[in-house]
Amino acid sequence: MDDRPGDQDRDRQGADRIGAPGDARLFSVVTATDLVTQIARQITEAIVTGRLKPGARLTELQLSREFGTSRAPIREAARLLESQGLVVSSPRRGFFVRTLEAEDLRDIYELRIGLELHAASIAIDRIGPADIAGLERQIEKMYTLADQGSFEQQIFEDFTFHRMLCQASGNRRLLRVYDELATEMRCGITLIGKLYDDPHRLAGTHEPILEALKEGDRDRLLAALRYHIAVAQDAVVELFAGTGASTRERGSGS
Amino acid sequence: MDDRPGDQDRDRQGADRIGAPGDARLFSVVTATDLVTQIARQITEAIVTGRLKPGARLTELQLSREFGTSRAPIREAARLLESQGLVVSSPRRGFFVRTLEAEDLRDIYELRIGLELHAASIAIDRIGPADIAGLERQIEKMYTLADQGSFEQQIFEDFTFHRMLCQASGNRRLLRVYDELATEMRCGITLIGKLYDDPHRLAGTHEPILEALKEGDRDRLLAALRYHIAVAQDAVVELFAGTGASTRERGSGS
DNA sequence: TTTTTGCCGATTGTCGACAATTGACATGAT
DNA sequence: ATCATGTCAATTGTCGACAATCGGCAAAAA
Numbered sequence: 001m002d003d004r005p006g007d008q009d010r011d012r013q014g015a016d017r018i019g020a021p022g023d024a025r026l027f028s029v030v031t032a033t034d035l036v037t038q039i040a041r042q043i044t045e046a047i048v049t050g051r052l053k054p055g056a057r058l059t060e061l062q063l064s065r066e067f068g069t070s071r072a073p074i075r076e077a078a079r080l081l082e083s084q085g086l087v088v089s090s091p092r093r094g095f096f097v098r099t100l101e102a103e104d105l106r107d108i109y110e111l112r113i114g115l116e117l118h119a120a121s122i123a124i125d126r127i128g129p130a131d132i133a134g135l136e137r138q139i140e141k142m143y144t145l146a147d148q149g150s151f152e153q154q155i156f157e158d159f160t161f162h163r164m165l166c167q168a169s170g171n172r173r174l175l176r177v178y179d180e181l182a183t184e185m186r187c188g189i190t191l192i193g194k195l196y197d198d199p200h201r202l203a204g205t206h207e208p209i210l211e212a213l214k215e216g217d218r219d220r221l222l223a224a225l226r227y228h229i230a231v232a233q234d235a236v237v238e239l240f241a242g243t244g245a246s247t248r249e250r251g252s253g254s
Numbered sequence: 255m256d257d258r259p260g261d262q263d264r265d266r267q268g269a270d271r272i273g274a275p276g277d278a279r280l281f282s283v284v285t286a287t288d289l290v291t292q293i294a295r296q297i298t299e300a301i302v303t304g305r306l307k308p309g310a311r312l313t314e315l316q317l318s319r320e321f322g323t324s325r326a327p328i329r330e331a332a333r334l335l336e337s338q339g340l341v342v343s344s345p346r347r348g349f350f351v352r353t354l355e356a357e358d359l360r361d362i363y364e365l366r367i368g369l370e371l372h373a374a375s376i377a378i379d380r381i382g383p384a385d386i387a388g389l390e391r392q393i394e395k396m397y398t399l400a401d402q403g404s405f406e407q408q409i410f411e412d413f414t415f416h417r418m419l420c421q422a423s424g425n426r427r428l429l430r431v432y433d434e435l436a437t438e439m440r441c442g443i444t445l446i447g448k449l450y451d452d453p454h455r456l457a458g459t460h461e462p463i464l465e466a467l468k469e470g471d472r473d474r475l476l477a478a479l480r481y482h483i484a485v486a487q488d489a490v491v492e493l494f495a496g497t498g499a500s501t502r503e504r505g506s507g508s
Numbered sequence: 509t510t511t512t513t514g515c516c517g518a519t520t521g522t523c524g525a526c527a528a529t530t531g532a533c534a535t536g537a538t
Numbered sequence: 539a540t541c542a543t544g545t546c547a548a549t550t551g552t553c554g555a556c557a558a559t560c561g562g563c564a565a566a567a568a
Contacts, residue, residue, distance in 0.1 A: 034345075072326065075330065076329065076330060076333055079330055079334060080333060083334065083337035104427075107425045107426055107427045107428070110376065110425055110428075111372075111425055111427050111428050111431070114369065114371075114372030114373075115368065117368075118367075118368030118369075118371075118372070119368075122364065171361045171364055172358075172361055173358075173361045173362060173365050173435070174361070174364075174365050174368075177365070177431055177434075181427070184427075
């Protein structure tokens, strides 16, 4: 009776050191990801890119026809997405793409402030040169993408920056919570459309954060980060309110 | 085509106002909860009470025999638990009850400090007399349970207090994150056994928090809360290290 | 006309079975 | 003795089908 899992929650991609150290890899790992993962990924993609509108109904039969699978993997993928808050399930009516109210966005950003400030406060004591260099490169990437690059890419790289910050805290659970929030934010942002008029400004607003982090100035770091997120929050909420106060269409009758 | 969910994420129990306002309810609602929910609940219960030891292997067949159902509900329940971090799944080996390392506990409590302090900082501006009264009652309950009451009940009521605090923030997502953390903490605490020598002390340590909250003194509130959680963290981590540095048994051979 | 009742289609909840893959063991070669 | 290979049981991944349940519509009664 073998009763121990192979690896707990190590990164699935981290299949390094196969042979002797320093050998050039001949092949890349090939993973047979199960249908559940693929389906969940595709649905997530459709939601965050806005191809699937909030409130859209998803029936298992329809999805299974579309994916060419049986309903079982669909169900599991849907449950996965439900636990991430991307869809909600009405007991016997099916799944619906999550609708975001203005209140939800407020909650998300409010929580995000607390989370990232805490992460930064921890990270400033633990961060090493490698992490700082990574953050610098990330800002660089954002600048180059500001000239050429889609809106979605810019948002994505912005999220990556903040993710790296959370990662620098060394707290896995904190990072997981950030990831959960990030999906929800993406879900809400894409349906707003253009967010920043000037992409360069988006890239630039990260520099004070990095500066304070480099100098080890906790107060300035927290202030800069709080300001940065609050600005984003105001922009999002305002734009969101402008587009109609809710992603859910009002009921036509009654 | 009807394309709107009946209710988004309102409480399922909240089936009030059936008839005219003020009528006495004749019957209580009867809910036919599906197998997945029941199974997930039972497994969770078994894990947090320690009946299922960390690292224990769970095969679908065994569980389906035990529950008397097919494997489908088992699978979905297991996935649900996995998303909550109570079990981990090795791709084709099955599910294993999550093992907690000392590092995990450190992460959990570290995150908890950030989360609850943020919650308190928000709540202090929004909290009303009703919430404060609720917190007071909760402390009372803890005192009475200190004399008579099981260890698990005391822990449970302690968690309830902190949960109410998070709830007072009015931020649904923050509350959700706390709930996630709470299950993980329960998962780790029960296997340690007795935590506080004096249950009265456990109840008493909450009073400074409530006092500061009542007076609207933010600094004192945060300090009291930080101290309270840090004490708990130290106690847990220390006891945890004492019992063997990890919930996972070391490999016997090798 | 309004309300109640019965029915029906649509959709999920659950099941049993098959196929694919894994890890472990035994066998054979070096 | 050690390593590689082939085989096998165990377990998951996936499928198609059946039954239970729900929401809505139409018909009948008031």
